[in-house]
Amino acid sequence: xxxxxxxxxxxxxxxxxxxxxxxxxxxxxxxxxxxxxxxxxxxxxxxxxxxxxxxxxxxxxxxxxxxxxxxxxxxxxxxxxxxxxxxxxxxxxxxxxxxxxxxxxxxxxx
Amino acid sequence: xxxxxxxxxxxxxxxxxxxxxxxxxxxxxxxxxxxxxxxxxxxxxxxxxxxxxxxxxxxxxxxxxxxxxxxxxxxxxxxxxxxxxxxxxxxxxxxxxxxxxxxxxxxxxx
DNA sequence: TCAATATGAGTGATTTAATATCCATAAGAC
DNA sequence: GTCTTATGGATATTAAATCACTCATATTGA
Numbered sequence: 001x002x003x004x005x006x007x008x009x010x011x012x013x014x015x016x017x018x019x020x021x022x023x024x025x026x027x028x029x030x031x032x033x034x035x036x037x038x039x040x041x042x043x044x045x046x047x048x049x050x051x052x053x054x055x056x057x058x059x060x061x062x063x064x065x066x067x068x069x070x071x072x073x074x075x076x077x078x079x080x081x082x083x084x085x086x087x088x089x090x091x092x093x094x095x096x097x098x099x100x101x102x103x104x105x106x107x108x109x110x
Numbered sequence: 111x112x113x114x115x116x117x118x119x120x121x122x123x124x125x126x127x128x129x130x131x132x133x134x135x136x137x138x139x140x141x142x143x144x145x146x147x148x149x150x151x152x153x154x155x156x157x158x159x160x161x162x163x164x165x166x167x168x169x170x171x172x173x174x175x176x177x178x179x180x181x182x183x184x185x186x187x188x189x190x191x192x193x194x195x196x197x198x199x200x201x202x203x204x205x206x207x208x209x210x211x212x213x214x215x216x217x218x219x220x
Numbered sequence: 221t222c223a224a225t226a227t228g229a230g231t232g233a234t235t236t237a238a239t240a241t242c243c244a245t246a247a248g249a250c
Numbered sequence: 251g252t253c254t255t256a257t258g259g260a261t262a263t264t265a266a267a268t269c270a271c272t273c274a275t276a277t278t279g280a
Contacts, residue, residue: 005151005170005171007170007173007174008174008177009188010173010177010182010188010191011170011173011174011177013188013191013192013195014173014183014184014186014191015169015170015173016195017184017186017191017194017195017198018183020195020198020199020202021198023202024198024201024202024205026209027202027205027206027209028205030209030211031209032208032209032211032255032256032257033256033257033258034256034257035209041115042238042239043238043239043240044256044257044258045238045239045240045258045259046237046238046239048257048258048259049237049238054170055168055169055170055171055173056168056169056170056236056237057168057169057237057238058165058166058167058168058169058237058238058266058267059125059165059166059167059168059169059172060115060117060121060125060164060165060166061115061165061238062169063117063120063121063124063125063165064117064118064121067118067120067121072120072124073124073128073183073184074124074127074183074185075184075185078119078120078123081120081123081124081127082123084127085123085126085127085130088127088130088131088134089130091134092130092133092134092137095134095137095138096137096277096278097226097227097276097277097278098142098225098226098227098276098277098278099136099137099140099141099142099145099226099278100224100225100226100277100278100279101140101142142225142226142227143226143227143228144226144227152268152269153268153269153270154226154227154228155228155229155268155269155270156267156268156269158227158228158229159267159268166266166267167267167268168236168237168267168268171268206247206248207246207247207248207256207257208246208247208248208255208256208257209248209256210247210248210249210254210255210256
């Protein structure tokens with residue numbers, strides 16, 4: 001936080017989209033900001049920041065609010081989430097536990 | 111934050127999945143935790159919390175890290191993000207700007 | 221096996237998100 | 251048009267995330 005953080009276009013757009021999806025979900029369900037914030041255990045102000053796509057909110061709170069109005073990040077239901085988590089666990093055990101290189105720059109893209 | 115917050119299963123699993131996707135993406139690209147945290151402008155500790163799927167991190171930072179290792183949140187590229195944002199804007203103008211009800215409980219599910 | 225370094229983890233300081241409360245304005249219901 | 255209330259915004263306070271730094275352990279490559 002110290003310094004003003006800057007965010008990529010993708011991040012900003014994703015945040016904006018998520019906030020709008022939440023707001024639309026709330027309105028479609030006929031929930032006031034107070035209704036939803038109450039259910040999520042947060043204040044109206046925090047909800048407004050989330051709906052406005054601000055970058056500083058806690059990710060756990062945002063995901064919780066999203067879930068409350070039916071917005072899914074990966075478009076996966078509970079079962080599928082579980083499955084993907086398990087698959088990722090397996091994949092991670094196969095990958096090296098620590099990355100070993102240095103000296104020469106990473107052979108990144110360019 | 112004040113009080114210990116509790117999160118739904120969906121939130122926990124989504125956070126866990128996102129963290130694992132980020133870690134896998136980092137390892138596959140041969141980036142050390144220091145490499146990635148440096149590029150993201152955060153400390154290794156913060157990155158570890160993100161990869162561990164902890165709920166308290168700032169959503170903007172998490173999304174930024176995800177973007178750096180090629181993890182896309184809604185599985186949308188830049189152009190699609192833009193399009194969806196525009197569509198959502200239109201949708202929001204059609205929805206009521208404020209929800210009007212009270213007195214009787216919301217006709218929610220039950 | 222051994223040396224180099226990546227990772228995991230702890231501490232204290234700093235910054236800021238979230239809260240609680242209040243007020244002005246906007247917007248819906250009659 | 252009027253009334254009611256939902257929303258947007260401001261404030262001071264508090265709790266926690268992040269940082270910077272350090273050390274122990276795990277892991278990799280030679």
